[in-house]
Amino acid sequence: MPIRLYNTLTRTKEPFEPVQPGKVGIYLCGPTVYKPSHIGHMVGPVIFDTIKRYLQWNGYQVTLVVNITDVDDKLIAESQVRGISMAALAEEMTADYMRNLAAVGVDTVDHFPRATAHIDEIVAFVSELIARGYAYVADGDVYFDVSRDPEYGKLSRRSVEEMQGEGGTTAERKRSAADFALWKSAKPDEPSWPSPWGPGRPGWHIECSAMSRKLLGRTFDIHGGGLDLVFPHHENEIAQSECCHGVPQAKYWLHNGLMQASDEVGKIGGRHTRRAEPQPGDQQAQEAGKMGKSKGAAPFSELLKTYSGETIRFFLLSTHYRRPIDFSEERIREVERGLEKFYGLFARYQRVTQKSFYDLPATRRREDGQFEPGQDPFLLEVHTCRERVLENMDDDFNTGGAIGVLFDLVRLLNRYCDEHGLESAPQPQTVAVWERGMFTLRELTATLGLFRAPPQATHAARDELVPRLLDLLVSVRAEARAARNFAAADRIRQGLAELGITLEDRPGGTVWVLPK
């Protein structure tokens, strides 16, 4: 069964067939690095990291490129405000972006090309467009002549007539409002690079055309980005690249939905807001806005102080990527409680087998994880879960549906553990069957890039003394319980609970759980 994906170009789901058999090139539009990234910047990278993992697991050799736009009006403005160079600002913000990506487990990106490192390629690209008659020079600027491109508007489905084009001071130099800048002449105090048209800097869209060509070729497989980039960014990229090359730039265009910033009020904002009576003073709270425009868009690094990168990743993957997501901390906390189900099962696995779930090998290829369930009803159900997860993933990377099935699998594994008394009286036979199921959970979560490493140990757990003291308390409490002195036992448990430490009396003994 083939992988299908939704192509913005055709507005339909299409079977995935790479340009070259077995190889896949993906270009994702990354950030303009002028301020710290917020959670909205993580949506694309997480889904495309997942897509790459999944395609690789399905046997494709995948190259993933995420560009860094490090020259732009906003960078210039911000660097002037802060009194540092544009390069220094870009450096700082790129480092922030990289740390954030690492935290959410995005580590499959092959190239992070920077616009300023590709000025030669950009100048060459612009020159080619001029030579072919698709662009014109105007007073040190270079503009793309939209009227020369009969296909202009095919991605966003707009007609040239309705375009307003870019405003700004350079507008008069353009022949048509819809034309857009390929190269902008520099003002005296602005950073610039030499070019045949005088000192200047690249326009917004050209770096993606130039860098994708360099790293992935004239026609590559998947071009991704946020839904807000469909117009004008991707439309203009297509115009530049396809007029220059005469071949499609990308076969499939994938766009992720945008993160909406709900207010701290949490529940408010978003699609379901139904204002029965417009309450005075309530209006501001009712407005959900796009992260990029919202002043409430906290730096992602701040969010990471409260929630793990894995929680965020799980949150982002628990809905389909094309759907808009309302962000609220309450939602993150709900997701976090769902994650506990997985962590709880991993802890059980450790108790039963003395092995870490995280050490289980993940399959490299889809077919490696296939197995014959035989007649065992448990394994039959595990097998079915696996199929259901893969069906979801094959269908336009439906990670939300896939995660729903993973919860089923977790319940299945817990039930088997309960029913066969694996924690109290493990039998090698049943443990082996259970492990077969755990193995499937391992491989399926790995394809989503989840649970690749144990959650960061808390500060308390890193302290050697804490576990020892807890063990001591637990053993004292065990003696009290043996003597049926439940008052003393409960006092210990209650006291620890007030410190956020949970005690679980299990068949094999008492387990303590530290707060996150």
Place this chain on the structure above:
RNA sequence: GGCGCUGUAGCCAAGAGGCUAAGGCAGCGGAUUGCAAAUCCGCCAUCGUCGGUUCGAAUCCGACCAGCGCCUCCA
């Protein structure tokens, strides 16, 4: 105004013509437990409204209502 997206339980969310409409969070009942915690079992929706197509629609079509995005160099 133009183009487009969305509306499924208290909240989040999968499903896109036909099995009892996944799953998570919250809640309720039960098993287990000395009591808890964790886990398991059970309960909790006719799919924005109105019409149409169809033997049959949450799923297709139309209208309407509501929210949102782009058309302003925001992923």
